[in-house]
Amino acid sequence: MTIRVLNGGLLTTVQDLGRYGAQKYGVIASGAMDAYSLRVANLLVGNQENEGALEITLWGTSLSFERECMIAITGGDLLAVLDGEKAPTWRPLLVRKGSVLQFKSPVKGCRAYVAIAGGIAVPEVMGSKSTYLRAGIGGFRGRALQKNDVLMCGKSNQSNLSLWNALSKSDEDVPWAVNYEALVSLKQEQLIRVIRGTDFDRFDTKSQTAFFSQPYHVTTHADRMGYRMEGTALSLAAPDELLSEGVTKGTVQVPPSGQPIILMADRQTTGGYPKIGQIISADLSTMAQLQPKAKVHFQEISLEAAERELLRKEQVIHEIKMGIRFKELYS
Known part of the structure; x- marks a missing residue:
């Protein structure tokens, strides 16, 4: 099964949940920017949560499917259009x-994810399919996708086949979808929760107060490495x-x-700027x-509360997984 890239868009790469265990050698983790969306996309097509998928940034990506396949699109609403119609x-x-799948422009959010049943057949590097752009490793030839690239899909497992069979029984669209709002918000004004950094006490009182009371804006200098705020x-x-x-990931440094x-x-593996x-x-x-x-x-939160919130979202993922499993078995 192959997918041909008609347009690589602003930035489209293969990502999974990251490359861990090699940061001591200076090899960064990479992985999906929005891990929840990637995990759910994979679950929706019967893949393992950590399977490689496409991460699409903002606009311009266009893909042609050279064989019938099962996919899931999650993450931000980038106005995905399939054969001229808005894609579910x-x-x-x-x-x-x-069929041709296009991502026209960002309506809500910044990044979309496309998971393909069976995954994307690219070699693992240090245990991960994630693309590390600056080093040119992982993903598809270590780089962003370009026009005329051809992606091969991996071998389907039993979950892929069961979901495929369930979908094939009906000519109508799937009557259910995941409610993602318990995992990720696509609003462009956000309350982001933060625990104090290791250097918080080095900042003057005025700065400590301002960080948690004044709004900040994402600048145009924002990419997979980091977001500069203003x-x-x-x-x-x-x-x-x-x-x-x-x-x-998520460390807030102040230059x-x-x-x-x-x-x-x-992100880099080490940093010397104070961490607020x-x-x-x-x-x-x-x-x-x-x-x-x-x-x-930014809102201050305790470590204990942060752990509870992480566990709550993991419970949401578990419930999604069980719900999809139910559909797979009984549809």
């Missing part, structure tokens, strides 16, 4: 041979030189300009869906 999202979808400038209580130390930088999926906060894991997918100029309000 957040549910499995049978695509006929010769708002009230933050400053240390006293000049200080810090040693570089490990950082992770000398005083404008925060939020590290994302393609850490976005909680449960809110990272929502952060990843913010477009440039989106407004963010």
